[in-house]
Amino acid sequence: MHTSSIVIIFATILVALILGLLAQRRKQMNLEQWSVGGRGFGILLVFLLMAGEIYTTFTFLGASGWAYGTGGPTVYILAYGAVAYLFSYFLLPPIWRYAKEHKLISQSDFFNQMFDSKWLGILVAVVGVVAIVPYLQSQMTGLGLIVATASYGAINQATAIAIAMLVLAFYVTISGIHGTAWTAVLKDIMILLVVVVVGIALPAHVGGLHAMFTKINAEKPGFLTLGAHGMGIPWFMSTVALTGLGFYMWPHAFGAVYSAKNERVFRRNAIFLPLYQLILLFVFFAGFAAILIVPGLKNSNLALLAAVQKVFPAWVAGIIGGAGVLTAIVPGSLMLMCAGTLIAENIYRPLAGHVSDQKVQTVARVFVWIVAAVTFIFSIHSNAAIVTLLLMGYNFVSQFFPTVVLSLFARNAVSKAGAFSGILVGVALVVYFTLTKQSLLWGVNTGFWALLVNFVVVLAVSAVARDVETEQSVTA
Template sequence: MHTGINVTALTVFLLFFALVTVMGFLAARWRRADDALHLHEWGLGGRSFGTWVTWFLLGGDLYTAYTFVAVPAAIYGTGAAGFFAVPYTIIAYPLVFLFLPRLWSVSRVHGYVTPADFVRGRYGSKALSLVVALTGILATMPYIALQLVGIQAVLDVLGVGGSGNWFMKDLPLFLAFAVLAAYTYSSGLRAPALIAFVKDTLVYIVIIVAVIYIPMRLGGYGHIFDAAAQKFSTVNPATGKPSGSLVLGPSSHWTYATLALGSALALFMYPHSVTGVLASKSRNTVRRNMAIMPAYSLMLGLLALLGFMAIAAGVGKGVQGFNAQLSVPQLFENMFPDWFTGVAFAAIGIGALVPAAIMSIAAANLFTRNIYKEFLKPEATPADETRVAKIASLLVKVGALVFVLAMDKQFAINLQLLGGLWILQTFVTIVGGLFTRWFHRWALLAGWAAGMAYGTWTAYGISSKATKHFGGNSAEIPVIGEIGYIGLTAFVLNLLVAVVLTFVFKAAKAPEGEDETRAVDYTADAGDEAVEKAPQPAAAH
């Protein structure tokens, strides 16, 4: 283990960082738009991305640096329970195959840039659109912060950013942030789309090398699993229980299953996921991507094994209060030659920049279309929208940076868990609206409020070793009595309230709101007359 700066690894890391920085600025010239001052050009890449670009973009978007760091860290800490991330990404794609093509079609016909645009058009409700937009921004902010936590973990292990006064300690993170902010402002969604090619290629190379090379050095997978089993069977004196398990016990089945299902339902409710989908050039591009995206889940399964490898390699052993988030970066530095450590760290670092850029763009699109234009300046021109979105994307990133520097890392992780719970509460409104207009807009608003209130309050009441509140994401499920994912319980409550109150409001003949969409809009594809005659994306509602 290096005690100072790992110069070779740092040099390789910086070379890759420089490469993607140049690519980020050059991306503004890639597929150059006729009119760059349109939000669908800056914020959706001109809706022009084909199958491969979309695949890399969505892969770069969904499989983040935090995934790279946190999934193996969860397995390092608890064992089998951390594997929930693998089945949830497998469950997600068949689910979203059913509704994302419909969202693409109706958004393309009507020029919708955000999911909240669709909600506004479908239900004729500014209030419902506003809560979907605010929930999206709220859930995205801690997610961006955690990408910066991923970069910080790498910088700590490299030996930079871990000592000195607060300014020098965080200077590398400031510089990475400044680069990210500059090329996102300049190039919009085209920058992360182009950089995603480098990021995903590096990730695949590093994972494949890691799952072959590291076990060879550690004595094979048999030894790795034996070492993990031994660690998890050791009783923790503080709790009197084993710290984890290689195989889930019966008491954990509900928790594992509900967490996987709830996370799968939430995955494509995140604004950055929808942004990647709406940037596709055709409905079939979306369908093809949902069919081939599970290739990333295979990679995620291999990535998860790094948690066991870190145990077998003795990472953190005997270190008081070792941060599990550093287990993978430390494993790479211990096991790989210095030059390849630099490549692996570049994969994690760039793996943070791509999703952070897309997330900040998605949050900026929501603010611009569904708050600024809807409530503050309805007469805003397309050029006004684009300028506001660029500034908003900067402010979102500044907020995330302040969050990382000022808040405890554990708080950032807790908030990201809450983000999944919150964003899941938009599912009934968005996905329900893609298939039926039966739900009443006021009932959906009440369902959202009930799910948000129940989920947040229940999560607030959970304590852990690290924190007094928001210490976990599972609690007892009412009626059933099993321990399950709070987000999914809140979602069921949300759906029940929406269904019951829809009957009530319909019986009371409450105003339904105007639906500006037609049945044919949900199956339109590129080249169709409805798409060719689509309104300007920045047209007023």
């Protein structure tokens, strides 16, 4: 009897929707109030929120699936967080200062203000939305897989993904931005418990970590190091660099930087956040254990869920799936919301000229559903690994990095024309590599090549086409 599993999954979805609904009705219960609650609480909340955004389906099903299917290269996921936080020590305070000084709200505003260009802001918003789609697809695929697996095949994958899409879009529609905070807290606690339990129990089931890795290494020599599937050391270096630099270039992550109380929060977070990344080890262990528990799965995204179903009773599998549902809904809804807002505020509003806030809000709500539908179409036709989808998104957003870093630290080295050309060329290359399905070129992540070319183009074009009035460097 497997009904308990599917009942728990749908109960979790219901709880998330109810929390979203409650948050909508009591708008005052917002983050602002929380962060003034106590001196130490501000840091804790920022910590939880940032961590909450980072720990997603990608980490839960994606990382375990990659450990299962790809092996050694999975280790990049541990490394890039540390690199991203290290950079954040230097990168985020000037972004925060600039945003505060100019009262910015979105990532687009940053570019718009820095280069006094409406069109650059629009371009950045468009690229942001494009990057969000594969990210959203990874969350939707994950949510769909959980529902399909929990039903033990009773619900097929396309229907499950359709349910996932409806849940996400409906959640965003009823809860708005405020729903995420409460659900995020619930999710963080649940996923932490689940991941620790699964990460200890599954390897124990196959004889403990040491025996497990020894056995995998004997069965598949070379699987546990870099080099499998062409993903060698150059791939590791370029991917860690690309994702480490791109980490805060996501529209939502960039915008979240503005909301910190002061810039010191970032520097202090840079100490603790790398350690939080170690929680991922449990997911890796679970994924590796799945190699021995459920060998030969066609869809590696299923590794963790399939192993869990084989080892645990149905109701435990249900709870684990429930945690998985939350890890998809929280970031998924945030990204969906972000896409809707980007389109309404940073594409529609500047193009439409003078429109009421009411109108912009309506556009945002409509586009939430359109983006959800588009993502759904991509999801049902794709069996891509969740990690591959996320890397695709990273290839896009990291193209903002050259312009951002130059505009903050060497304002005179980058002009409006340079910023435009760099982003356009970088994104065009990423589109080309994506369409031709090339993730590697000479052993290096193709997104990294795009980033390098982007850097060169920004510098070269800026040197030739200077801005008419050279603005004062913000940091000088």
